[in-house]
Amino acid sequence: AFSWNIVLRGISESHYPSEAFLLYKEMLIFVNFSGVSLRPDNYTFPLLLKTCAKLLLCELGHQILGHAFKMNYDRDIFVHNALIHFLVSCGELEDARKVFEESCVRDLVSWNSLINGYAKSGRAMEALRIYEEMKMEEVDPDEITMIGVVTACTQLEDLKLGREFHQDIRCRAMNMSIPLANALLDMYVKCGDLEEAKELFERMEEKTMVTWTTMVVGYAKLGHLNVARKLFNAMPEKDVFPWNAMISAYVQAQHGKEALSLFHEMQAMKVEPDEVTMVSCLSACSQLGALDVGIWIHRYIEKHNLSLNVVLGTALVDMYAKCGNIGKAFQVFREIPCRN
RNA sequence: UCUUCCGUCA
Numbered sequence: 260a261f262s263w264n265i266v267l268r269g270i271s272e273s274h275y276p277s278e279a280f281l282l283y284k285e286m287l288i289f290v291n292f293s294g295v296s297l298r299p300d301n302y303t304f305p306l307l308l309k310t311c312a313k314l315l316l317c318e319l320g321h322q323i324l325g326h327a328f329k330m331n332y333d334r335d336i337f338v339h340n341a342l343i344h345f346l347v348s349c350g351e352l353e354d355a356r357k358v359f360e361e362s363c364v365r366d367l368v369s370w371n372s373l374i375n376g377y378a379k380s381g382r383a384m385e386a387l388r389i390y391e392e393m394k395m396e397e398v399d400p401d402e403i404t405m406i407g408v409v410t411a412c413t414q415l416e417d418l419k420l421g422r423e424f425h426q427d428i429r430c431r432a433m434n435m436s437i438p439l440a441n442a443l444l445d446m447y448v449k450c451g452d453l454e455e456a457k458e459l460f461e462r463m464e465e466k467t468m469v470t471w472t473t474m475v476v477g478y479a480k481l482g483h484l485n486v487a488r489k490l491f492n493a494m495p496e497k498d499v500f501p502w503n504a505m506i507s508a509y510v511q512a513q514h515g516k517e518a519l520s521l522f523h524e525m526q527a528m529k530v531e532p533d534e535v536t537m538v539s540c541l542s543a544c545s546q547l548g549a550l551d552v553g554i555w556i557h558r559y560i561e562k563h564n565l566s567l568n569v570v571l572g573t574a575l576v577d578m579y580a581k582c583g584n585i586g587k588a589f590q591v592f593r594e595i596p597c598r599n
Numbered sequence: 600u601c602u603u604c605c606g607u608c609a
Contacts, residue, residue: 264600340602371603406604441605472606503607535608
């Protein structure tokens with residue numbers, strides 16, 4: 260099982276994680292030279308559950324869980340923690356909580372899975388409450404715990420509490436990982452404390468695209484478009500996220516022209532636009548009455564088979580309507596699945 | 600070889 264798990268892990272981190280399930284099936288029917296069949300072990304199931312969580316395959320996850328329990332891995336801590344994470348990802352928070360509470364095996368990772376799960380699902384207050392419980396039970400938080408509670412502060416726009424956590428992190432001399440620094444940065448930005456964000460940003464010796472994008476968004480949101488743009492230009496590398504951030508910043512500031520010119524620049528740099536890019540650019544077209552670009556985007560969407568969901572559909576309808584082509588607007592409107 | 604973390608949209 261050891262070598263199978265290694266391959267399984269590789270596949271899970273690849274571009275085609277769903278292949279992992281095929282390998283798992285093979286694993287179940289595999290019989291080795293001596294005629295001994297292979298058993299998935301307690302490392303196999305967490306891997307599979309994680310992949311289910313990532314792909315939101317709730318049904319399949321429950322099936323795999325059934326296998327794990329049948330093979331008596333129902334008391335394995337890694338399986339439990341993976342299960343908590345899986346349930347949280349499927350939005351089954353109550354069940355995740357139940358598994359956690361009824362679990363006879365519980366460690367820091369279990370707490371982290373639950374806290375971060377609640378925080379990511381937008382239930383900040385509950386995340387913080389669980390954190391309090393954790394401290395009552397005298398479990399020491401680590402930097403991953405802190406990411407969860409800082410994220411909760413971001414949602415609540417609770418700058419005061421966020422600062423307290425930042426202080427805690429410093430006092431306990433916790434490892435300031437990049438994700439944690441990014442989470443703090445995001446907290447300061449969303450709470451409107453750009454000064455603190457800037458200081459932290461400048462002190463970070465290692466920065467990722469997330470770090471830069473967080474700052475770009477921060478300046479843009481407060482209307483400092485030129486500062487945002489300078490940061491954007493200074494970025495050592497850019498994937499679709501920063502491009503989207505900058506484009507949408509221009510759109511929100513009613514600077515449709517700059518938005519579309521960035522859109523062109525982005526393509527020149529060979530960055531693949533996605534659905535978010537399209538929505539922003541369509542808004543820009545609406546602002547400018549740029550029907551030609553709008554039609555071009557519409558074709559692009561069709562050519563690349565980007566799914567016409569409500570958001571994208573609405574943006575298209577809006578673009579056609581505002582650019583004066585009501586007939587086309589109606590036509591697209593009728594094509595939108597599950598309208599609201 | 601196992602579990603937990605960050606940024607963009609009408």
